[in-house]
Amino acid sequence: MTDPRRATALSHTPLYSLAKELNARMTEFSGWEMPVQYSGITHEHHAVRSTAGMFDISHMGKFRLTGKTVLAQIQALVPSDLSRLQPGEAQYTVLLNDQAGIIDDLIFYYQGIDPDGIQQWVAIVNAATTNKDKAWLLNHLDSTEVSFQDCSTDRALIAVQGPSAIAKLQTLVTEDLSSVKAFGHLEGTILGQPGFLARTGYTGEDGFEVMVPPEVGVELWKALLTLEVVPCGLGCRDTLRLEAAMALYGQDIDETTTPLEAGLGWLVHLDSKADFIGRPVLAHQKQNGVQRRLVGLQMQGRNIARHGYPVMANGKVAGIVTSGTQSPTLGQPIALAYVPTEFSKPGQPLEVEIRGTSYPAIVVKRPFYRRPPALSF
Structure with missing residues (x-):
């Protein structure tokens, strides 16, 4: 009998065949068959931190x-x-x-x-x-x-990220990308074709996300390969975003968490806005404080705190880990977790229970990694 869970075919982005040609290791993600890694998660991670990497994010x-x-x-x-x-x-x-x-x-x-x-x-x-x-x-x-x-299936979307990303991408784009500020965007010309270019990303590095028709996306990916931009998969995208303490929907934030609990208070503009959905709850939390907060944890050893692991305080379960990994850049395990506000200050010692044993951790400021300022000469 056919497994009903496998009855629905996975969707493929316009760059799927290129990933297969590069022998990418594939995985299922939200109904899509996506590359989890090409040359290896650690290698790809360091490429983005040191030079430039590119991600197929056409599934978004x-x-x-x-x-x-x-x-x-x-x-x-x-x-x-x-x-x-x-x-x-x-x-x-x-x-x-x-x-x-x-x-x-x-x-x-x-x-x-x-x-x-x-x-x-x-x-x-x-x-x-x-x-x-x-x-x-x-x-x-x-x-x-x-x-x-x-336009979800009508456009390819490629993220080009890292210290060298803009310089490499600039060789393929007519407009001056250096004039675009962070979170700026423009309708430009890439490989002689119109495209949407935004100075945004999900890695903690500088770079652009480029939205173009599928056939242009294929040519752009090939052109970036010739410029030695490293193909990257979902694996290092996760380690990069976690080092930058960027929330992953479905793990760190969801319909049970508010932006004030998640440390996203900077995007809540109560003073300059009229009514919006959820405002009364946020106004109450703003005035009275939240009961829990999403914090950064640094493990005091080599054990890795994973999603779903209990966080302990004074011998009792106090919270839960939402994301955790071994940081390739820092060389130590890091995690995000929700804990009661009383245990949320940097320097607070806590423990994480891993397979029945508690291991020490400490609350640290977020992000875990911040890219160095650009050098000027």
Whole structure:
């Protein structure tokens, strides 16, 4: 008999065949067959930290929103004040439910207003929540006012990250990429074809995420290979983002966690915003404090704290590890965990239970890694 769990075929990005040609080790991720590694997670990780690496992230959700009232309508769905954005700027934020739980984290890119007064927006969301996010947005946006286009399968998306990433990418792009600030973006020309380029990423390094038609994505990947940009998989994407203390949806944040609990208070703009979904809960937490916080943990030894492991304080279970790994850059185990606020200050000693034995850990400031400032001559 056929295993019903295998009845649904996995989706493939436009770059799938190129990954197979490079003998990438593949894995299932949110209904997609994706490369987990090419030359090895540690090698790929160090390549991004030292030179440049590239990731196929075409599986992520890609939406375009147009209309005269887009801003007013999406303002009601997020805690961040999107009215601050100028054309060519973007905001990392979260969609919230009524209890201020995080439906997803995403980036809204504001492209400006055309001569007819039509606002142009792009939203990039997580692959695992693309359908959920689409349904949520369509349910809350006025379809007579806002045009919603799902471009998720119509575009390739490639992240080029690392100290040398922009210099290498610049050789393929007409526009001056150095003029684009962090979280800036533009419609540019890459390999002679139009493309969307954003100075964003999920690694803690500088770089761009490039959205282009599938056939251009294939040519871009090949061109970057000739420039010795290292192909990278989901494995090192996870170790890189964890060193940078960037939340992973479904592990570090979800519909049971609020942005204030998750250390994302910097994207909650209560003072400059009117009503939005989840505001009463956040206002209460802001005034009275949260009961738990997401903290960084550094293990005091070689044992690795993994997702789901209990965090102990005074011999009792106090919290839970959400993400953990051996940091290739720091050479020691690091983790994120939710703990009661009273145990959340840096320097707080805790323990993590690993297979029935408790091992010492200490709360440390996040991020675990911060890229060195660029040198100027």
